[in-house]
Amino acid sequence: MSASSKNKAKTPENFTSLKVSLPPKTSAGFNAIKSSIGQVSKYMKPLDAVKLAFKINQKGGFDCPGCAWPDPDDERSSLGEYCENGIKAIAEEAQKSTIDSDFFEQYSLNELSSWSDFEIGKSGRLAQPMYLPVRATHYQPISWDDAFQKVAKHLNALDHPDEAIFYTSGRTTNEAAFLYQLFVREFGTSNLPDCSNMCHEASGSALSETLGIGKGSVTLDDLYKAELVIVIGQNPGTNHPRMLTALEKCKNNGGKIIAINPLPEVGLIKFTNPQNPLKLIAGGTTIADVHVPICINGDVAFLKAVLLKLLEKEEETAAIFDKEFIETYTEGYEAFISDLKHYSFEDCLRLSGVSKQVFDEAFELILNNNKLIICWAMGLTQHQNAVDNIRELVNLLLLKGSIGKEGAGTCPVRGHSNVQGDRTVGIWESAPQSFLDRIEKKYGFKPTSKHGYSVIDAIKAMHEKKAKVFFGLGGNFISAVPDTNYSAEAIANCELTVHVSTKLNRSHLVTGKEALILPCLGRTEKDYQKSGLQLQSVENSMGIVSSTKGVLEPCSALLMSEVAVVCNVAYATLKDRTKIDWLRYVEDYNLVRDDIQEVVEGFQDYNTRLMQPSGFYLPNGARVREFKTATGKAHFSINKLPDWQLKDDELIMMTIRSHDQFNTTIYGLNDRYRGIYNERRIIFMNREDMKERGLHEQQVVNLKSSFKGVIRIANNFKVVGYDIPKNCCATYFPEANVLVPLDSFAHTAKTPASKSVKITVESV
Numbered sequence: 209m210s211a212s213s214k215n216k217a218k219t220p221e222n223f224t225s226l227k228v229s230l231p232p233k234t235s236a237g238f239n240a241i242k243s244s245i246g247q248v249s250k251y252m253k254p255l256d257a258v259k260l261a262f263k264i265n266q267k268g269g270f271d272c273p274g275c276a277w278p279d280p281d282d283e284r285s286s287l288g289e290y291c292e293n294g295i296k297a298i299a300e301e302a303q304k305s306t307i308d309s310d311f312f313e314q315y316s317l318n319e320l321s322s323w324s325d326f327e328i329g330k331s332g333r334l335a336q337p338m339y340l341p342v343r344a345t346h347y348q349p350i351s352w353d354d355a356f357q358k359v360a361k362h363l364n365a366l367d368h369p370d371e372a373i374f375y376t377s378g379r380t381t382n383e384a385a386f387l388y389q390l391f392v393r394e395f396g397t398s399n400l401p402d403c404s405n406m407c408h409e410a411s412g413s414a415l416s417e418t419l420g421i422g423k424g425s426v427t428l429d430d431l432y433k434a435e436l437v438i439v440i441g442q443n444p445g446t447n448h449p450r451m452l453t454a455l456e457k458c459k460n461n462g463g464k465i466i467a468i469n470p471l472p473e474v475g476l477i478k479f480t481n482p483q484n485p486l487k488l489i490a491g492g493t494t495i496a497d498v499h500v501p502i503c504i505n506g507d508v509a510f511l512k513a514v515l516l517k518l519l520e521k522e523e524e525t526a527a528i529f530d531k532e533f534i535e536t537y538t539e540g541y542e543a544f545i546s547d548l549k550h551y552s553f554e555d556c557l558r559l560s561g562v563s564k565q566v567f568d569e570a571f572e573l574i575l576n577n578n579k580l581i582i583c584w585a586m587g588l589t590q591h592q593n594a595v596d597n598i599r600e601l602v603n604l605l606l607l608k609g610s611i612g613k614e615g616a617g618t619c620p621v622r623g624h625s626n627v628q629g630d631r632t633v634g635i636w637e638s639a640p641q642s643f644l645d646r647i648e649k650k651y652g653f654k655p656t657s658k659h660g661y662s663v664i665d666a667i668k669a670m671h672e673k674k675a676k677v678f679f680g681l682g683g684n685f686i687s688a689v690p691d692t693n694y695s696a697e698a699i700a701n702c703e704l705t706v707h708v709s710t711k712l713n714r715s716h717l718v719t720g721k722e723a724l725i726l727p728c729l730g731r732t733e734k735d736y737q738k739s740g741l742q743l744q745s746v747e748n749s750m751g752i753v754s755s756t757k758g759v760l761e762p763c764s765a766l767l768m769s770e771v772a773v774v775c776n777v778a779y780a781t782l783k784d785r786t787k788i789d790w791l792r793y794v795e796d797y798n799l800v801r802d803d804i805q806e807v808v809e810g811f812q813d814y815n816t817r818l819m820q821p822s823g824f825y826l827p828n829g830a831r832v833r834e835f836k837t838a839t840g841k842a843h844f845s846i847n848k849l850p851d852w853q854l855k856d857d858e859l860i861m862m863t864i865r866s867h868d869q870f871n872t873t874i875y876g877l878n879d880r881y882r883g884i885y886n887e888r889r890i891i892f893m894n895r896e897d898m899k900e901r902g903l904h905e906q907q908v909v910n911l912k913s914s915f916k917g918v919i920r921i922a923n924n925f926k927v928v929g930y931d932i933p934k935n936c937c938a939t940y941f942p943e944a945n946v947l948v949p950l951d952s953f954a955h956t957a958k959t960p961a962s963k964s965v966k967i968t969v970e971s972v
């Protein structure tokens with residue numbers, strides 16, 4: 209079969225034998241320990257597991273490759289600060305089996321494409337560079353040198369540098385990311401789409417506009433000291449498990465917690481700290497004081513209902529808003545209030561789908577507490593009006609003066625372990641001119657000021673054959689992006705696709721005419737270079753930069769570090785055109801950090817401060833009430849209610865993560881906290897919606913989305929009746945990505961609206 213066949217994106221649609229039980233009453237606890245031990249013993253060498261357990265998230269150890277949740281500044285447990293899903297992330301990376309040329313000789317691309325993502329991931333760590341020639345059925349081994357020459361040849365054959373796309377996923381370290389964007393800019397383009405475009409881009413847009421910084425303002429210590437934490441559109445029990453420890457601490461200090469989520473996510477309801485033996489026996493802490501079962505995308509309506517009631521109370525008592533803060537630090541208050549008055553409380557509450565009784569319980573807490581933190585993730589950012597969601601919650605914080613003081617502020621909880629750092633050091637298709645000027649000053653070439661493609665624009669450009677080379681530094685582009693079939697056609701149009709990866713994934717199977725797999729070291733592995741063992745650095749969700757150093761021997765002698773791959777690609781491509789001595793950086797990563805400190809704000813004395821056991825905080829204006837907006841003030845904003853409607857037979861679908869996955873990496877087939885075992889092709893439905901459609905438990909259905917006249921279909925899902933608001937439903941990402949229209953994205957930020965997909969459910 210030809211390598212450019214259009215059918216390759218079609219992931220298997222067969223079932224794996226679903227079992228459903230009631231969701232557990234508490235998260236973590238003994239079962240979390242059992243599950244992580246299971247994962248480790250299945251996939252890792254025992255001695256490696258022990259070495260890693262003592263070094264994960266330790267000062268001077270390696271940073272967990274899982275999510276971006278920060279480590280405590282002090283008091284770290286000696287056995288490592290980790291969670292069940294951190295252990296799974298490590299077991300996945302530090303897997304004992306490897307795949308090399310024998311594997312690729314045995315299995316054709318066609319055969320591998322018929323495997324599920326779970327099976328593909330389990331095949332082992334990539335162990336040597338591989339090349340797929342034009343029309344070949346199998347990958348073949350290639351030397352590193354030849355691989356670099358192939359990339360260089362293709363890049364240099366383009367009519368314009370803008371015909372190349374350079375994607376980044378959020379595990380890439382600061383050092384590799386900085387060099388990568390430097391190479392891309394010297395090559396002559398800003399085409400630097402990244403996973404952030406599909407993730408917290410809407411948070412970045414909304415926060416930059418309103419508060420002058422695209423990052424959150426709080427520290428872990430603030431979370432401990434907050435009077436009220438609102439967790440909205442986020443499932444920390446699965447995706448940021450150690451956040452529950454912070455929420456538990458907040459509760460022990462007398463704080464309250466509101467969870468705003470269509471689902472009663474177990475981790476938000478009750479948590480048993482697995483690192484606290486007494487709690488394990490006693491049965492855990494109740495996390496949420498109030499759970500608000502909001503309709504999908506009902507958040508602006510709910511927040512407006514809250515704002516309207518607060519305004520009513522303020523008008524009665526003049527004691528609710530922080531007027532001194534508003535006067536000194538903000539602008540746009542009058543316009544915001546006069547717009548707010550156009551809305552009716554009843555309409556907003558109805559649109560949110562929340563009962564008056566639950567509203568009142570939540571409102572009482574918001575009214576009576578002034579140290580307020582709002583935490584959020586993809587439940588707010590992956591909608592067409594995602595930017596409005598975030599601007600509206602900023603309005604609430606501003607009214608309460610809940611920003612830039614202890615125990616208060618914004619907390620967008622980031623996804624990948626270094627997604628925030630990558631953006632800080634320049635992975636940005638629309639980087640500010642001030643950053644580009646500093647690059648010019650330091651290196652003597654003028655980076656293009658033209659904005660590059662974000663993820664959605666990159667897919668369109670490839671589809672229209674305006675882009676011909678795709679280079680991915682980490683990630684699994686085809687499985688992560690929306691509209692899988694359209695996107696696969698786009699990729700197949702490329703002359704060359706290149707992936708720098710640790711594990712085999714579907715993006716290696718849905719290729720351009722030629723393809724390369726460049727296997728790299730992971731976080732857990734030692735990185736030896738000429739000057740000795742290297743360390744690298746990452747920035748967590750709260751803007752702390754810290755070091756990470758692998759502890760295991762590399763799983764193959766043929767791996768290169770990401771830094772080395774980037775520098776060699778740059779050297780091979782730019783040759784005499786470059787002003788930079790690329791290969792020098794590979795010998796000693798301190799040199800990269802010396803450069804970063806000159807170009808990126810906040811990194812002075814980088815190499816020295818990185819040696820501090822807990823790393824260092826980057827400057828954060830919002831944290832200290834210095835709002836770096838055009839006017840120097842924080843901005844109130846005016847946001848509309850969403851204006852979509854469902855037809856009679858339609859449901860609104862969110863695509864979510866199970867407990868056994870990290871994005872497109874599927875660790876296992878269970879979603880323990882939702883009572884789902886051994887199946888991923890399921891659709892969670894409200895039981896009344898099932899009844900109206902005559903559907904029974906585990907009935908097999910096809911899902912259909914219709915957007916601007918284009919029909920998209922995903923076959924073979926099993927219906928599971930669930931505690932989810934009426935007219936709402938949920939499926940897992942990436943299985944349901946075929947249904948997400950490429951043209952449905954957040955205004956301003958272009959985040960795909962993968963939590964707001966209108967679908968119909970059709971019995972088979």
Ligand SMILES: Nc1nc2c(c(=O)[nH]1)N[C@H]1C(S)=C(S)[C@@H](COP(=O)(O)OP(=O)(O)OC[C@H]3O[C@@H](n4cnc5c(=O)[nH]c(N)nc54)[C@H](O)[C@@H]3O)O[C@H]1N2
Nearest residue numbers: 275293441442443447504505585586587623865869870871
């Ligand atoms: N173990 C594990 N950890 C991870 C990841 C992983 O896949 N596995 N992924 C990492 C990455 S890259 C990211 S970005 C984060 C993602 O972390 P999350 O954002 O927590 O992940 P999702 O599963 O997308 O969950 C979204 C949550 O929002 C809710 N939700 C959906 N729509 C709405 C809505 O309209 N309103 C409200 N209020 N809630 C809504 C869903 O019910 C769900 O609980 O996690 C990171 N950490």
Ligand SMILES: Nc1nc2c(c(=O)[nH]1)N[C@H]1C(S)=C(S)[C@@H](COP(=O)(O)OP(=O)(O)OC[C@H]3O[C@@H](n4cnc5c(=O)[nH]c(N)nc54)[C@H](O)[C@@H]3O)O[C@H]1N2
Nearest residue numbers: 377403407682683684688709710711713863871872941962
């Ligand atoms: N429908 C829907 N789509 C979504 C989402 C959703 O909620 N719903 N979420 C979106 C979000 S928030 C995100 S962040 C994206 C994720 O998009 P990506 O970042 O592209 O995807 P990942 O699954 O995190 O990438 C996993 C791959 O990265 C490689 N890898 C792992 N570690 C390393 C490393 O250290 N170095 C290198 N070079 N490679 C490594 C492995 O080969 C692995 O297969 O997906 C988005 N897509």
Ligand code: SF4
Nearest residue numbers: 272274275291294450
């Ligand atoms: S909370 Fe995130 S960073 Fe911390 S151990 Fe768990 S997966 Fe790793």
Ligand SMILES: [Mo]
Nearest residue numbers: 407408623624
């Ligand atoms: Mo993400």
